[in-house]
Amino acid sequence: MNSLSPRFGFTVKHLACAAVAAAGLGGALPSFAEDFIKPGSVYGMASLGLLEAGYECQGAPICEHTRVGSKLSGGYYFTPNLAAEISYYYLGSFRSVEGGAVPAGQPIETRLRNSGMSFGINWSNELFQVLTQHIRFGLAIVRTDGYIVQSTGAGQTIENVHEYTTKPYLGLGLSYQMTEHIRFYQGYDILRNKRNQHIHVLSMGLGIEN
Known part of the structure; x- marks a missing residue:
């Protein structure tokens, strides 16, 4: 001992x-x-993101996915940990073109474009003095526009697509306070369109706050 x-x-x-x-x-x-987020603070941010959507080309010779999207957000802190937030997402586009003879009722060409807006809560938790964790949840309105060219066997028809859907969304992220009014953000958001395809957004950007 x-x-x-x-x-x-x-x-x-x-x-x-x-x-x-x-x-x-x-x-x-x-x-x-020490008091990096104050009740009554207003903030905004702009981010670029990598996209992954649930579209499948199923062997189409022409298959194009947009891999880069963007996100614009703004919010208001009611408490140091809780803010109301609204965001706009550009969620890219998709295009596929089939080759050869296409059976009746099957798409010959598909061209779609997605965008969205979310309304929700940004819950913040300070991990270190300048590093903050964010959990976002709420409702997202996802819009899909474009057209689908369908085969009729002897010819083709064009179906215009204008779809809206409102579904829950979830986002996770971190932010680092670079100066008193500038913050670096990185985040991951998942949304769904009317066809129930998941759209994943991995983004990074800069924000400003008062």
Whole structure:
């Protein structure tokens, strides 16, 4: 027992030194981090994102997916952790063209474009003094426009597509406060269109807040 006492005392001493050093480091962080989100704060952000949609070409010789989208958001903090938020998404486009003879009732060419708006809650949790976790949830209105050229066997018909749907959405993200009024955002959002295809958005961008 006595042989362990010096080692134990050595550990406590160094832990105490580490705690003092950590406190000093925390004090050295920017002073604006202490109250980085205030009730009544208004914010906005613009992001570019990578897209992954649930469209399938099923062997079509021409198959085009837009892989880059965008997101614009704005919100108002009622408390340091809770904000109401509205967002606009450009969710890319899809085009496929079949080759050869196409059976009646099957699409010859499909061209669709998606966009959306979400209305929901942004719940924020401070992980470190300048790093914040965000959980977003609410309702998203997804719009799909375009056309589908259908084969009739002897010819073809064109079906114009104008679809709207309102479904729940979920978003996760992190933000880093770069200055008192500028924040770097990265996030992941998942939405669904009327055809129940999931659209995944992985985005990064900059925001400004008062």
